[in-house]
Amino acid sequence: MTDDARADLRASDADRDRVAEVLRDALAEGRLDMGEFEERLEAAYRARTYGELAPLTRDLPAGAPVTPVSFVKRPEPDGGWASRIVGGEGSSAGGVAILSGFERKGRWTMPRRFTCFTFMGGGEIDLREADFADREVEINVVAVMGGVQVIVPPGVEVVVRGIGVMGAFEHPREDGPPEPGAPRVVIGGFAFWGGVGVARKVTRAERQRLKEQRRQERLERRESRRELPRASREDWHEAHRDRHEELRERREEWREEWRERREERRRHR
Template sequence: MTDDASPELRASDADRERVAEVLRDAVAEGRLDMEEFEERLEAAYSARTYGELAPLTRDLPAAGAATPPPPVSFTKEPARSGSWAGRIVGGEGSSSGAVAIMSGFQRKGRWTVPKRFNCFAFWGGGEIDLREADFADREVEINCVAVMGGVQVVVPPGVEVVVRGIGIMGGFDHPRDDGPSEPGAPRVIIGGLAFWGGVGVERKVTRAEQKRLKEQRRQERLERRESRHELLRERREQRERRRGY
């Protein structure tokens, strides 16, 4: 972590892995004993912020492994490649609005979000799920009016979210664990009015992505376990060679 990185910034999986790599090099070079290495490695993988990662490599030659993410740009970049390249489809959108009066509505699955989507909930509720949606433009606006009702907006990771709604005896929630947007991802502006009601915004991955991430974490645990075993073998071999001398 660099000295000018804000300690309260959230650390990513890549940041934690870079710190872990520095620790593995340090134990292989004899700078850390096995007990200290395991303590620091466990702390690295459980760290949430740069402030928690920084002390783990501060006294090692390669300290600074955790670097802050690039600043968020307010100018949307065109999609180059990847998952967002085919999801900005243009057109008018497959649904322009929704109404729930003492009832409910849902917009989820594969649908196209228009440039402006208007919804109204009175004594009712609605769900707007953007995880599998396409987008008519790189910037879309969702206008929510909730009167003694509620609307829940679900966005996938990587999408930039701007919340501009007004709450009167109600409120607009911002997504938790918000991070920088991905290149080419759309910007979603959520505005409107909540009167004795609420509009919530949360980030979730799809079930398929959850399954993929679970399998990825399992593989990473196996690799870390194998790496620890390999380090232990190397240390034993080093001790045996010293005894032989």
């Protein structure tokens, strides 16, 4: 916390996410139990100012992997596609799996051309966290009684040009137009008694973020219901009572009708 801190400065979503990351690391290290973690996480996403965020990480180590919240506003680094088009030769040019497997995942650089071969084996090429040597990259696959799974993040354009003989090259599901600046991935090659699958998935961190975002939205809806004006709450309760009374009356009518039909059947016996 700096000397020129202003506790009443409004916090951004990025500030709340940084605090949430510190709390998740503290939970993983055993510094917080699950109850404390959930309580602080809820408070973090409900916080509106830095003064509400700062106490949530004050008793955690200063050397935590994620920088604690600061009261000084700084521009956020560019996390868009432009920062992931890095040029160069790539960190891996290909993969081979003969009665075995290979994988490329995590933080790595996808080259302009990646060539792989599988024979009675399998491979996985995960581009969700990868950097790219160029805006258009190519994956060339030869799969003989084997397969390769390609995983791309949402927003990336995928073009499939491979040929399958008693095999197949799958096309990914389309979840919207490509994002501006996103790379283009061209998948080609040959599959004999094998296959190449393509799937769109978000990262685990993004899934966690979306889960917490939905949880926060539920909390906000619950809070908004608590803050309804008294008159509105009374109107809602009155409408609920009216609906309950209407259903009770209908049930009584159904019971009465059923009794009448039963008595009529008895008379006709």
